[in-house]
Amino acid sequence: MNAPVPKPWIMDIAPYIPGKSRTDDGRKAVKLSSNENPLGTSPAARAAFAAAAGNLERYPDASAVELREALASKYDLDPARIIYGNGSDEVLHLAAGAFAGPGDEIIYVNYGFSVYPIATRRVGAVPVVAPDSDYATDVDAILACVTEKTKVVFIANPNNPTGTYATREEIARLHAGLRSDILLVLDHAYAEYIEGEIDDGGWDLAKSAPNVLVTRTFSKLYGLAAERIGWGYASAEIIEAMHRIRLPFSITIAGTAAAIAALNDTDFVEHTRTHNAAWRRWFNDEIAKLGNAGLRAVPSQANFVLVLFEGELTAEAAYKGLMDAGYIVRWLPGQGLPHGLRITIGTEDETKAVVAILQRLIADARTTAAR
Ligand SMILES: *Cc1c(COP(=O)(O)O)cnc(C)c1O
Numbered sequence: 001m002n003a004p005v006p007k008p009w010i011m012d013i014a015p016y017i018p019g020k021s022r023t024d025d026g027r028k029a030v031k032l033s034s035n036e037n038p039l040g041t042s043p044a045a046r047a048a049f050a051a052a053a054g055n056l057e058r059y060p061d062a063s064a065v066e067l068r069e070a071l072a073s074k075y076d077l078d079p080a081r082i083i084y085g086n087g088s089d090e091v092l093h094l095a096a097g098a099f100a101g102p103g104d105e106i107i108y109v110n111y112g113f114s115v116y117p118i119a120t121r122r123v124g125a126v127p128v129v130a131p132d133s134d135y136a137t138d139v140d141a142i143l144a145c146v147t148e149k150t151k152v153v154f155i156a157n158p159n160n161p162t163g164t165y166a167t168r169e170e171i172a173r174l175h176a177g178l179r180s181d182i183l184l185v186l187d188h189a190y191a192e193y194i195e196g197e198i199d200d201g202g203w204d205l206a207k208s209a210p211n212v213l214v215t216r217t218f219s220k221l222y223g224l225a226a227e228r229i230g231w232g233y234a235s236a237e238i239i240e241a242m243h244r245i246r247l248p249f250s251i252t253i254a255g256t257a258a259a260i261a262a263l264n265d266t267d268f269v270e271h272t273r274t275h276n277a278a279w280r281r282w283f284n285d286e287i288a289k290l291g292n293a294g295l296r297a298v299p300s301q302a303n304f305v306l307v308l309f310e311g312e313l314t315a316e317a318a319y320k321g322l323m324d325a326g327y328i329v330r331w332l333p334g335q336g337l338p339h340g341l342r343i344t345i346g347t348e349d350e351t352k353a354v355v356a357i358l359q360r361l362i363a364d365a366r367t368t369a370a371r
Helices: 043-055 065-075 087-099 115-122 139-145 168-177 202-208 236-245 253-264 266-289 315-324 348-370
Strands: 082-086 105-109 126-130 150-156 183-187 212-217 229-233 295-297 304-309 330-332 337-344
Touching: 043 253, 043 266, 065 082, 065 229, 065 253, 082 087, 082 236, 087 115, 087 150, 087 183, 087 212, 087 229, 087 236, 105 115, 105 139, 115 126, 115 150, 126 139, 139 150, 139 168, 150 168, 168 183, 168 202, 183 202, 202 212, 202 229, 229 236, 229 253, 253 266, 266 295, 266 304, 266 348, 304 315, 315 330, 315 337, 315 348
Parallel strands: 105 126, 105 150, 150 183, 183 212
Antiparallel strands: 082 229, 212 229, 295 304, 304 337, 330 337
């Protein structure tokens, strides 16, 4: 008897690998592998979540009116043009699903976010990977990849796992170079962590252009990764198409309540941003001091830093050494980065500990080499 046969493009998907929270030998560890908020969640969000426990028998509001109103007033948007989903991951899948199919092409950058290849292949589209420029997004390289089959371009800005940021001017130049029938998805999962110029121009484009979708999430800065609330903003036509394939009840009542409370807790947001900026700077400075051991931090505007290991101490050895010491970071050989570790900025103590462990591992590697 024949078993059901999956579509060939489904079996081409390399499964998503989540960040670990335990060491390989099963110990609980400090998790700096998924870019979560080390300061936790806004107390107001936790209270709103707990208060929702009285409503478990009810379906959520399928049209998410309260969430859309809250987001629209916060960011000065048209609530009718907001889509939401089970994390922004779902919104990214909706974008690929509504605008690409078998034979179409979807472009993203080398070292791009690992969900893009999955979202692309899931709908039978062909991934086209644009070369990076020293780990950063290269607009000209992306434009050179465009063909008549291109339907979607995914850009994370700041990018994950590199942390690099493309300026307003670069994003505008990318948009100007794309045909208007190509959907440009600007994934702003880490936008709140950018220092200085807080917006890459994505909002202006999503408000005015017919082909730009900006996505945001409550999982990172807002500390609500457990609750899976993501959203996006685009033209009414784009949003309307995405709504047709959305799961009717993909966001929960408690998660929505927590998200709205988190949005309005500006103290917690500012505290997180300030903490991240300060410790990211400190971490970068400390990695720079380890330059003679071959360590290099890729410039980051996110809540993590990609550290490259180009000396005696390899990324793999550093990954294992950190794990032995109880700290889990992300080693990404499967994403073409066997020489890099993506390290989330943790609390003050955690961040200092990571640097101290790296210093010790470098010293150990030198002693071993000298022997
Ligand atoms: C974490 C992340 C997301 C989304 O996470 P959700 O929890 O699904 O909202 C989206 N894009 C990038 C680049 C990310 O790193």
